Amino acid sequence: MGMGLEEALKCVHCGFCLESCPTYVVTRSEIHSPRGRITAVKLGIDSEGLKTCMFCRKCEIACPSGVKYSEIFVNSRKSNPLERSMLRLLEKPSSLALPLKIGMGVETSLPLEYRDQNEDLIIFPGCLTSVISRSSVEKAVKYFKGLGYNVKVINTCCGLAHSHVGENKRAMDIVQKLREEFKGKTVVSLSSNCSAFMKENGLDVYDFPEFVLSKNLPLPKVNEKVTIHYPCHAHVVGIEGYIRKMAEKLGLTIMDSDDPYFECGAGGSQIFFNKQISSDVMSRKKEKVMKSGVNTVISTNPSCTLAFIKMGLKPIHLVDLL
Ligand code: SF4
Numbered sequence: 001m002g003m004g005l006e007e008a009l010k011c012v013h014c015g016f017c018l019e020s021c022p023t024y025v026v027t028r029s030e031i032h033s034p035r036g037r038i039t040a041v042k043l044g045i046d047s048e049g050l051k052t053c054m055f056c057r058k059c060e061i062a063c064p065s066g067v068k069y070s071e072i073f074v075n076s077r078k079s080n081p082l083e084r085s086m087l088r089l090l091e092k093p094s095s096l097a098l099p100l101k102i103g104m105g106v107e108t109s110l111p112l113e114y115r116d117q118n119e120d121l122i123i124f125p126g127c128l129t130s131v132i133s134r135s136s137v138e139k140a141v142k143y144f145k146g147l148g149y150n151v152k153v154i155n156t157c158c159g160l161a162h163s164h165v166g167e168n169k170r171a172m173d174i175v176q177k178l179r180e181e182f183k184g185k186t187v188v189s190l191s192s193n194c195s196a197f198m199k200e201n202g203l204d205v206y207d208f209p210e211f212v213l214s215k216n217l218p219l220p221k222v223n224e225k226v227t228i229h230y231p232c233h234a235h236v237v238g239i240e241g242y243i244r245k246m247a248e249k250l251g252l253t254i255m256d257s258d259d260p261y262f263e264c265g266a267g268g269s270q271i272f273f274n275k276q277i278s279s280d281v282m283s284r285k286k287e288k289v290m291k292s293g294v295n296t297v298i299s300t301n302p303s304c305t306l307a308f309i310k311m312g313l314k315p316i317h318l319v320d321l322l
């Protein structure tokens with residue numbers, strides 16, 4: 001029996017996960033719910049629902065039976081040729097800038113290449129951050145160099161996007177390659193979901209606010225009103241709390257939105273390939289964010305940042321405030 005099926009058989013179909021699932025919330029369709037997707041895996045059906053899953057893992061957090069949905073999903077999802085081409089671009093972020101600009105209408109730039117001699121700190125922007133938020137990477141380099149670190153920027157993908165579309169073997173090859181590159185170095189990631197994925201796969205990395213707080217690094221005071229979004233995978237591994245703590249330490253005025261954990265709607269690659277469901281979830285998210293009364297959103301993960309740009313909001317990374 002495959003790993004996915006074994007885990008799927010633990011589901012007792014109670015439905016406690018339904019309201020936590022963004023695609024169920026916007027469709028009210030069992031096919032696009034965690035329970036429906038698990039049923040499809042049990043029956044061996046190639047369900048449309050597996051293609052629309054945002055892989056946010058909210059269902060996993062909600063499930064009282066401890067069903068590891070992600071295990072079922074990554075072992076059942078099958079990638080298509082378009083998704084596989086996207087993955088090749090993500091592995092070389094410099095090739096992402098133009099397609100992203102044309103396809104999504106967002107401002108992009110080439111990744112920052114930077115390396116000091118005898119680097120002791122690796123900055124891992126994450127593939128999308130490298131091209132949609134080059135200025136955030138520049139800020140991070142300046143901040144750490146100002147504190148005396150020797151820095152190297154590594155522009156590549158962590159493998160999370162691969163695992164989302166069922167290319168788990170390739171995802172693990174990428175993790176292994178990173179393990180070798182990171183050996184003996186302190187690694188700070190600027191993309192919270194990448195940080196979470198790498199941590200879950202045994203890599204010793206810090207998410208940016210986690211590093212700043214655990215090393216008690218100096219911070220300026222920033223007089224701005226913001227609301228906060230907690231990226232989904234960061235929530236699964238429990239590192240999202242650092243985002244709020246760092247925002248508080250910066251002196252930001254934090255306005256609460258309705259359910260800051262609610263999925264942004266990017267859903268990994270759904271923002272590119274399943275535009276309708278992605279846009280429906282984004283609309284729901286925007287309503288929730290607007291309840292905060294501000295449109296500046298702390299977003300420490302790039303696909304969420306893309307979603308907030310699409311919503312007409314103003315996403316900023318914590319590093320942008322330094
Ligand atoms: S995944 Fe968990 S919460 Fe959802 S139906 Fe199955 S047992 Fe219930």
Ligand code: SF4
Pocket residue numbers: 020021022023024033034037052053054055056057058059060069
């Ligand atoms: S991972 Fe997210 S979108 Fe997929 S079934 Fe679970 S809650 Fe729904």
